[in-house]
Amino acid sequence: MPRVAIIGGGISGLTLAYRLRQYLADVDVQILESEKSVGGKIDSVKDQGFLYESGPNGFLDSNPSTLNLSKELGLGEQLAPANEAAAKKRFLLMGGKLRMLPSSIIGLLTTDVLSWRAKLALAFERFQSNKQNLPDESIYAFAQRRVGTEIAEKLVDPFVTGIFAGDARLVSFQAGFPRLAAMEKNHGSISKGLKAARKARQISNPEGGRSSGQLWSFNQGLGTLIEALAEKLGKSNIRQFKATNLIHNKEHSKWTVEGSNGESESYDLAILSCPAFSQASILKNLDAMLA
Ligand SMILES: Cc1cc2nc3c(=O)[nH]c(=O)nc-3n(C[C@H](O)[C@H](O)[C@H](O)COP(=O)(O)OP(=O)(O)OC[C@H]3O[C@@H](n4cnc5c(N)ncnc54)[C@H](O)[C@@H]3O)c2cc1C
Incomplete structure (x- = not known):
């Protein structure tokens, strides 16, 4: 079975893994995430009865892909539109x-x-x-x-x-x-x-409808989407692993991902979905110009 590594378990990496699994049943997809938990910038924190977001607090439906993904994951009932009056304050x-x-x-x-x-x-x-x-x-x-x-x-x-x-x-x-x-x-x-x-x-749009899209979140914060994606992927497909280097073995068409703890893993495909500065560091030996 072909093995795919997705380096970075933020919303991009998790969604990509979910879609790959959906469309290519015979592929082993592994998320390699440097932190203890997935989600990246998305981090909904509950503290002393309050819910707050450390990063993003909502998504717009002007591009409907996130809204559709949420519904597809069965989160439709938990979706919460932003309060327009409050958003103006x-x-x-x-x-x-x-x-x-x-x-x-x-x-x-x-x-x-x-x-x-x-x-x-x-x-x-x-x-x-x-x-x-x-x-x-x-x-x-x-x-x-x-x-x-x-x-x-x-x-x-x-x-x-x-x-x-x-x-x-x-x-x-x-x-x-x-x-x-x-x-x-x-x-x-x-x-x-x-x-x-x-x-x-x-x-x-003579009716005067909204042009910039509705802002959405979930009753329990954006972390709801991360939890649902992680659950779909399953714990065994998400590993704590900080990628430090990528090696391309052209002869065997394989990609070796080296990690900060000295480990290395071989994959048929490696996809970077971590921030640009992390990508630059991982790619520096493979392609200095790209890095
Ligand atoms: C304060 C703030 C507010 C925002 N508000 C909004 C908003 O309201 N609405 C909106 O749509 N967008 C908002 N954004 C933007 C949105 O958060 C990001 O575009 C989105 O979360 C990026 O997701 P990502 O998966 O691409 O990257 P990230 O969330 O950055 O995920 C990358 C992951 O890669 C991991 N990683 C990094 N290096 C390595 C490595 N070497 N090996 C393995 N893993 C690694 C990281 O730990 C992280 O989990 C906001 C951003 C910030 C910072």
Whole structure:
């Protein structure tokens, strides 16, 4: 029976293993996960009667694959849509105080979170010249260029931390927000781009339905999906194993995965589903350029 190793037991690796088992019954699929438990970024924690998420807190159904997978796994009854009113309440810790963030353009212009200078920068964003031929820049640099340092600091920086758990000064604008990048390129400003997008939506969807998808989780948190996938795969197909190196034996068409504890295992196929920095480390001897 062909053996397949999936390196990394986050949602990507687990779902891939589940689908491989579903479509290829005669394949031995092993998840190699460096941590004690699978799930990766997804980690629902229950503590003192509270449920909180250490990482992602929901998924959108604009691409229905996760919603469909959940139903397929029999989790339909446990699905919980996000509360729209609650989702609009966002707070920023500023000067030691929690401040409610505005959720509309009018709110942005009247909030006391921003100075008048910042509000003017926002109102005049549409008149800023666009630099079409700029090389890619960070999200922070983009915001600073279009609406000034204050908005980049107070709104964009925490927003990016919330979405990517990353540094707005390091995350590429083009990669992080391709739709906004296209708006600046095609319409000259974000406000004009948003207006054009609203118009296009009204034409294509005159009923005014939701365009960005519904956000979903489960009554007991996103970990529910991880537990269901892990249960389907079975304990014997999930191993705690930190991959450190990959060797391709071309003659026998085999892949050897070496681990941090000196172990090594041979497979017919090895699939990397761990973060890019881990992949780079695993691939460094096999293909330095790719790593
Ligand atoms: C704070 C935060 C909030 C987020 N919020 C959302 C959200 O609300 N909605 C949403 O859709 N997305 C959200 N995301 C993004 C989402 O969490 C990720 O895209 C997704 O979980 C990535 O899954 P993955 O399986 O590809 O990778 P990971 O979850 O990173 O899993 C990779 C796995 O590989 C393992 N691994 C690493 N190195 C090795 C090795 N050498 N050998 C073996 N195993 C290894 C890791 O331990 C891990 O279990 C958020 C991300 C973060 C950080």
